[in-house]
Amino acid sequence: MTARSLSAGIGRSVDYDRLLNSLGAWALALIWFLPLIYALWTAFHPGEFATRFDPLAPLTLDNFARAWEAAPFARYFLNTVLLVTFILVGQFVLCTLAAYAFARYRFPGSSILFTLVLLQLLVMPDILIVENYATMRMLGLVDTIAAIGLPYIASGFGIFLLRQTFMTVPKELEEAARVEGAGPLGVMLKVYVPLAKPTYLAYGLVSVSHHWNNFLWPLIVTNSVETRPVTVGLSVFSAVDQGIDWSIITAATLMTSGPLLIAFLLFQRQFVQSFMRAGIK
């Protein structure tokens, strides 16, 4: 195909492109939203309307009350919040320091070390459950919130993401800061970290939602109400032997994912903006 016919083809297809894009976006949004709509419908109506649509069906909060009573959710919520905060702070500190070193310093073995970090991305965390458990036991941390979080703190993904972002920061900015008398840590905190804010935001979002939803590892490494996160409380409802009570399980799901959803809706402008700014730079 010649260059001319190629560009003509592109010119003609622009409108279709847009149309297809919007159609695709709507379709994806709808598919994504359907379970949520179903959950909202089921959670606020009595059980007999779970699989029947009737616009006049009576509304009720009974499902939420029953779900709330079925497990100590207040405590579980506190645990989950402590857990994701602990992990996020830990990840930010460790990943920033590691990424800064990998991005701006040449030291012997740096590429081998960085390859090792990348290798971490290839290992399924579930494979490491037994090893991680043994480590936590050695540290005497079994059945603590720290034990749930520690294996995730040195995140290979976080280090990789931040290193790539730091590499795009112009050297001149760093040099200017050095001239002003900033040391290595000062440069990192005053130049690199502020410029990588969108990356931090994006990574924080992924990290928080992942650990908010994590189930198997917390279930295995904890035993008591004082340390267990909401997902463990949620699992009480998915007992297949008895058949699933959709009303209660959707109410509980909305309850546990609610804080995240609300936070996202509140901050979505900042999120989207920060992603866009990251794109422009």
Place this chain on the structure above:
Amino acid sequence: MSILKKAGMLAGAAALGAMLSTSAQAVELQFFFPVAVGGKAAQTIEDLTNDYVKANPDVTIDAVYAGSYQDTITKTLTAVRGGTPPQLSVILSVDMFTLIEEDAIVAFEDVIEDGADQAWLDAFYPAFMDNSTTGGKTYGIPFQRSTPVLYWNKEAFAEAGLDPETPPANWEEQVEFGKKLTKRDADGNVTQWGVRIPSSGFPYWLFQGLTTQNDVILANDAGNETNFDDPKVIEALQYLVDLSTKHEVMQPGIIEWGATPKAFFEGQTAMMWTTTGNLTNVRENAPFDFGVGMLPAKVRPGAPTGGGNFYIFKDSTDAQQKASLDFIKWISAPEQAARWSIATGYVAPRPDAWETPAMKEYVEGFPQAKVARDQLEYAVAELATYQNQRITTILNDALEAAITGQKDPKTALDEAQAQADRILSAYR
């Protein structure tokens, strides 16, 4: 940032507090339990445990909810390999071989002391002990045990001109009844199916009902040889597939376990095969009169047993093992077994539990509860082999391939047998 740091330190402090709060007492037991029948079961187990601790102040029991059966075995094996096993746990009876292979559990014969204890061991229903003993030793004590039964909607039966008190007695009748019970609307869409045999996740269990009725076993007692390619097994699978393809009395494709009771309550199916663990749920939620019967027979009546056993773990002190045994003896005693059975619908695993006043009263008001017990006479051990997870996965995959029409039953089962042989030949 500094606020976040403070929160992190708080988290650390809270974690430390949680760690230190475990107090030291005479005998401490950790007890993992799965929940497969809804939140109320967890409450009942915790209540029973608390009652025991109250009566026995020299023992503390930390009852830990460990998720589904699958989660529980994962959690337990992780803890065993990590060097901190629980002292006792309820785990699927079919995981016995896995636990033995991991050298994680002890035989009850090695913990019990005298003839009275032996008599206690001998008092459980033999059908439940099939899955709990191997090589002449007992490794599991039946606790939350179930067996599949047939539930039918009496109103739907009456409407279809069938006797509401008589369930289908055999495979042919099940098809015949099913045809009468299947209702279609003007467009030919089915509004009510005749029967529903759930097949998601672990289709092998109900399938084992069919094979037992066809008088064939799926695996030998030693757990190292399977019979998946036996012509009778193939015939059973053909019947299951025919229910939806040839006779059109069952919804085609994979049928969800979790959604099955709901489909029954809402009249989408007139009969369902499911576990007795559902009895209390159906009793509380079915808006119509329902019957519970044994599964229809072919050559003979038959069903597998299922559910969880108590195991005692090896890596505990003698005092802990003794205390564990004592607790298991208490919780499986007639009064407690009856209480547990009434709360959940699980089959009380000992004849004497059915003689308690509470149980008698319950059965009088709800005779459906007796069916599962009476069916035990024809029940066989649930499929259990070495490498049980892998073998059942192979069979499940074959069944799903046949149910969804990707393979014909014979090909699917022949292939499954070949794969199973490859794994099990190491154990012969």
